[in-house]
Amino acid sequence: MKTIYSTFQEAVKDIKDHSTIMVGGFGLVGIPENLILALVESEVKHLTVISNNCGVDDWGLGLLLKNKQIDKMIGSYVGENKEFERQVLAGELEVELTPQGTLAERIRAGGAGIPAFYSPAGVGTPIAEGKEVRTFNGKDYLLQTGLKADFSLVRAEYGDHAGNLIYNKTARNFNPEIATAGEVTIAEVENLVDIGEMDPDRIHTPGIYVQGLVEGNQEKRIERLTIKKQA
Amino acid sequence: MKTIYSTFQEAVKDIKDHSTIMVGGFGLVGIPENLILALVESEVKHLTVISNNCGVDDWGLGLLLKNKQIDKMIGSYVGENKEFERQVLAGELEVELTPQGTLAERIRAGGAGIPAFYSPAGVGTPIAEGKEVRTFNGKDYLLQTGLKADFSLVRAEYGDHAGNLIYNKTARNFNPEIATAGEVTIAEVENLVDIGEMDPDRIHTPGIYVQGLVEGNQEKRIERLTIKKQA
Amino acid sequence: MAANLDKATVREKIAKRAEQEIESGYYVNLGIGMPTMVANYIQDDKQVVLQSENGLLGIGRSPYESEVDPDLINAGKETVTASKGAAYCSSAESFAMVRGEHLDLAILGGMEGAQNGDLANWMIPGKMIKGMGGAMDIVHGAKKVVIIMDHVNKHGDPKILKECRLPLTGQGVVDRIITDRAVIDVEPKGLVLVDVLEGWTVEEVVESTEAELVVSDRLLQQSN
Amino acid sequence: MAANLDKATVREKIAKRAEQEIESGYYVNLGIGMPTMVANYIQDDKQVVLQSENGLLGIGRSPYESEVDPDLINAGKETVTASKGAAYCSSAESFAMVRGEHLDLAILGGMEGAQNGDLANWMIPGKMIKGMGGAMDIVHGAKKVVIIMDHVNKHGDPKILKECRLPLTGQGVVDRIITDRAVIDVEPKGLVLVDVLEGWTVEEVVESTEAELVVSDRLLQQSN
Numbered sequence: 037m038k039t040i041y042s043t044f045q046e047a048v049k050d051i052k053d054h055s056t057i058m059v060g061g062f063g064l065v066g067i068p069e070n071l072i073l074a075l076v077e078s079e080v081k082h083l084t085v086i087s088n089n090c091g092v093d094d095w096g097l098g099l100l101l102k103n104k105q106i107d108k109m110i111g112s113y114v115g116e117n118k119e120f121e122r123q124v125l126a127g128e129l130e131v132e133l134t135p136q137g138t139l140a141e142r143i144r145a146g147g148a149g150i151p152a153f154y155s156p157a158g159v160g161t162p163i164a165e166g167k168e169v170r171t172f173n174g175k176d177y178l179l180q181t182g183l184k185a186d187f188s189l190v191r192a193e194y195g196d197h198a199g200n201l202i203y204n205k206t207a208r209n210f211n212p213e214i215a216t217a218g219e220v221t222i223a224e225v226e227n228l229v230d231i232g233e234m235d236p237d238r239i240h241t242p243g244i245y246v247q248g249l250v251e252g253n254q255e256k257r258i259e260r261l262t263i264k265k266q267a
Numbered sequence: 268m269k270t271i272y273s274t275f276q277e278a279v280k281d282i283k284d285h286s287t288i289m290v291g292g293f294g295l296v297g298i299p300e301n302l303i304l305a306l307v308e309s310e311v312k313h314l315t316v317i318s319n320n321c322g323v324d325d326w327g328l329g330l331l332l333k334n335k336q337i338d339k340m341i342g343s344y345v346g347e348n349k350e351f352e353r354q355v356l357a358g359e360l361e362v363e364l365t366p367q368g369t370l371a372e373r374i375r376a377g378g379a380g381i382p383a384f385y386s387p388a389g390v391g392t393p394i395a396e397g398k399e400v401r402t403f404n405g406k407d408y409l410l411q412t413g414l415k416a417d418f419s420l421v422r423a424e425y426g427d428h429a430g431n432l433i434y435n436k437t438a439r440n441f442n443p444e445i446a447t448a449g450e451v452t453i454a455e456v457e458n459l460v461d462i463g464e465m466d467p468d469r470i471h472t473p474g475i476y477v478q479g480l481v482e483g484n485q486e487k488r489i490e491r492l493t494i495k496k497q498a
Numbered sequence: 499m500a501a502n503l504d505k506a507t508v509r510e511k512i513a514k515r516a517e518q519e520i521e522s523g524y525y526v527n528l529g530i531g532m533p534t535m536v537a538n539y540i541q542d543d544k545q546v547v548l549q550s551e552n553g554l555l556g557i558g559r560s561p562y563e564s565e566v567d568p569d570l571i572n573a574g575k576e577t578v579t580a581s582k583g584a585a586y587c588s589s590a591e592s593f594a595m596v597r598g599e600h601l602d603l604a605i606l607g608g609m610e611g612a613q614n615g616d617l618a619n620w621m622i623p624g625k626m627i628k629g630m631g632g633a634m635d636i637v638h639g640a641k642k643v644v645i646i647m648d649h650v651n652k653h654g655d656p657k658i659l660k661e662c663r664l665p666l667t668g669q670g671v672v673d674r675i676i677t678d679r680a681v682i683d684v685e686p687k688g689l690v691l692v693d694v695l696e697g698w699t700v701e702e703v704v705e706s707t708e709a710e711l712v713v714s715d716r717l718l719q720q721s722n
Numbered sequence: 723m724a725a726n727l728d729k730a731t732v733r734e735k736i737a738k739r740a741e742q743e744i745e746s747g748y749y750v751n752l753g754i755g756m757p758t759m760v761a762n763y764i765q766d767d768k769q770v771v772l773q774s775e776n777g778l779l780g781i782g783r784s785p786y787e788s789e790v791d792p793d794l795i796n797a798g799k800e801t802v803t804a805s806k807g808a809a810y811c812s813s814a815e816s817f818a819m820v821r822g823e824h825l826d827l828a829i830l831g832g833m834e835g836a837q838n839g840d841l842a843n844w845m846i847p848g849k850m851i852k853g854m855g856g857a858m859d860i861v862h863g864a865k866k867v868v869i870i871m872d873h874v875n876k877h878g879d880p881k882i883l884k885e886c887r888l889p890l891t892g893q894g895v896v897d898r899i900i901t902d903r904a905v906i907d908v909e910p911k912g913l914v915l916v917d918v919l920e921g922w923t924v925e926e927v928v929e930s931t932e933a934e935l936v937v938s939d940r941l942l943q944q945s946n
Binding site: 474475 | 747
């Protein structure tokens with residue numbers, strides 16, 4: 037029923053210059069790494085990217101950055117990336133910082149048809165500038181708007197031909213919300229399975245949100261390997 | 268780790284007169300039927316009840332109604348209940364009707380610390396009376412507030428000692444949102460399992476939202492049995 | 499004037515016409531009552547996912563007696579099955595789908611429709627208020643909202659009006675009205691009569707409609 | 723004045739003191755950096771669930787080499803394990819937990835704290851802005867917010883101020899400040915010195931604090 041792409045290049049071919057894209061992942065975990073590589077190859081430019089982080093210098097969204105394909109970045113933490121800093125200071129890259137939970141909720145709202153909501157995060161801080169402040173039950177809140185994208189790129193462990201997705205552990209993170217907020221949502225899945233193979237009670241993203249899927253292996257780079265020595 | 272009650276009576280003993288309670292379920296599916304029976308027995312009075320429906324005349328929340336324990340009902344559809352009609356017309360029961368999706372979102376907002384949000388449902392209808400109307404991107408929306416309760420009563424298929432819950436099929440409905448919005452949330456579970464028996468990736472309600480659990484069998488009455496004759 | 503068809507036949511006729519609104523690949527919400535019947539007429543070659551706002555994406559057929567699960571119902575509270583590839587979700591998630599405009603089509607019943615796209619289908623003042631259920635959310639969510647209803651009420655009075663008299667379910671939300679007599683689109687210029695059902699003439703439809711009807715070019719050509 | 727302890731020892735001292743804030747049964751969010759260290763000192767007899775805002779309720783110990791799963795990290799992006807009874811969730815759900823005040827306690831790092839409970843811990847003007855991550859949400863969510871930091875900066879200047887000079891993370895959000903020298907509560911009447919850590923005197927703490935400190939009755943009694 038859904039479009040199944042045979043290559044990652046094909047999966048991103050409709051993403052044009054000046055598109056707004058949302059990309060799942062927290063750090064390098066749960067990012068659609070092959071879709072990002074295909075975007076780098078596509079040379080599409082002037083992207084607005086909505087994602088919690090912006091990868092590292094040589095992986096994930098950092099590759100798009102290095103290739104100067106991003107005009108604007110909306111995220112909560114962009115600190116793992118020297119090229120990011122250089123481009124911002126040089127005025128080549130616009131940044132909109134949003135508190136992480138507010139970012140997640142803005143994306144959920146975008147996908148859920150909620151144009152705006154009130155959140156306490158950021159009251160009295162620089163991010164409150166230009167935002168409406170309103171008091172409910174004696175506490176101040178900021179008006180935050182929903183976010184949508186032309187394309188949402190997500191990564192799941194399992195996807196089926198009906199578009200249903202199941203994520204693995206903390207690779208879930210922003211992916212379920214981002215899947216809901218794209219005009220077109222493309223899922224990079226590690227395992228593409230037949231319809232009927234998923235227990236309908238354990239699906240994280242119902243297929244209605246997903247327009248296309250592509251299967252592929254992932255490298256899954258680890259940013260901060262922390263291990264306990266065997267006693 | 269969580270309080271495990273050995274009887275349903277014990278589970279509801281802290282619910283006092285004039286409490287606001289939220290009760291999971293859609294129709295008679297997914298209702299915490301034994302907790303409701305215990306509430307009837309407790310004779311607690313002047314309740315404000317937030318639930319999508321109000322049961323039927325002889326089952327579910329209808330029993331609380333019949334016993335005149337409810338002062339006010341917030342729900343979206345209360346049409347299966349003659350006693351409900353009688354009490355409303357007699358001025359014994361106050362009703363606040365909220366569109367079903369708006370009700371679900373208001374409960375989610377209450378549990379998620381969002382005091383208010385904008386929703387399109389009800390613009391230009393009787394439910395817009397007294398509500399702020401605001402235009403975003405050329406479309407009108409109503410300001411809706413989050414809902415919370417003193418006690419939330421939910422029903423799940425599985426619960427563990429850490430409070431994690433898994434629901435069955437359409438018995439999920441309002442239960443996950445209601446579980447988040449109670450000052451105290453009590454889960455009636457069909458199967459109480461040990462910590463570690465649930466796959467952390469398939470938990471619907473993380474244990475943080477649940478304060479107490481009680482195990483019991485359910486009658487599970489069917490409102491509209493519709494069957495296909497075997498050919 | 500068309501022969502007096504019995505009520506069941508009229509409902510079947512409307513449901514079959516409404517089925518034509520459904521395209522393969524669509525996600526569809528069918529309202530309680532007559533709209534639910536539309537599912538019985540969906541052609542086998544169409545791949546359609548039916549959404550039930552109580553938390554089921556992918557309603558299947560009614561269960562055989564041995565399959566009945568009391569935990570599995572549709573929004574009309576009837577026992578159902580889940581289709582292959584179905585997903586369950588919570589009520590908030592279900593209405594996030596609806597409100598976020600992820601459904602292609604909703605087919606709902608109507609008491610009154612107006613020429614500006616207003617719909618009334620939930621409340622008759624003076625009668626007991628049962629509640630709006632999910633209708634007020636659904637009319638604002640689906641990409642296309644189709645109303646199906648009898649063309650006139652039991653007294654023979656029009657149900658398609660210049661303005662709704664009953665309290666509204668939604669303002670300017672209807673895209674198309676399908677009745678036992680006609681198919682009418684709500685457009686910026688007003689109501690456009692796009693089809694007349696078997697047994698009725700354009701004149702009879704216009705006469706039994708309070709709102710102004712613009713007859714579509716296609717229909718005009720047919721009648722020439 | 724206290725002996726010059728090396729940096730690691732000071733951090734350990736603060737982390738151990740912060741551990742005393744955690745009660746059995748608590749759900750706790752530990753910030754990135756020094757707060758994460760607090761987990762190493764949680765006493766075995768306390769049942770504590772650590773929340774990681776990237777979608778894990780129930781952080782376990784670090785993995786053995788054979789257990790490393792690249793899909794399983796904490797908010798500091800370190801590989802972790804999940805504890806028994808853990809649950810994964812999405813980012814929106816994770817922050818719903820936070821914002822909805824379901825966490826009992828958050829322990830976060832600080833650059834500056836002020837006597838009205840203001841906190842600055844995310845941005846130094848003129849330096850590269852890395853982003854606030856989840857801190858701005860967490861300070862408004864947890865039932866109790868404890869800040870841990872050095873009492874003075876590397877130049878020896880106070881970090882507990884009359885007013886924060888750095889851009890804020892949150893306004894009036896801090897409940898308690900724990901440093902290498904003292905434990906200070908934010909109360910309506912101002913900052914209350916409730917404890918002085920080993921090696922320091924009340925006078926030394928007051929002297930190295932820009933904000934006014936009210937010495938708690940308990941401390942006064944001790945020094946009498």
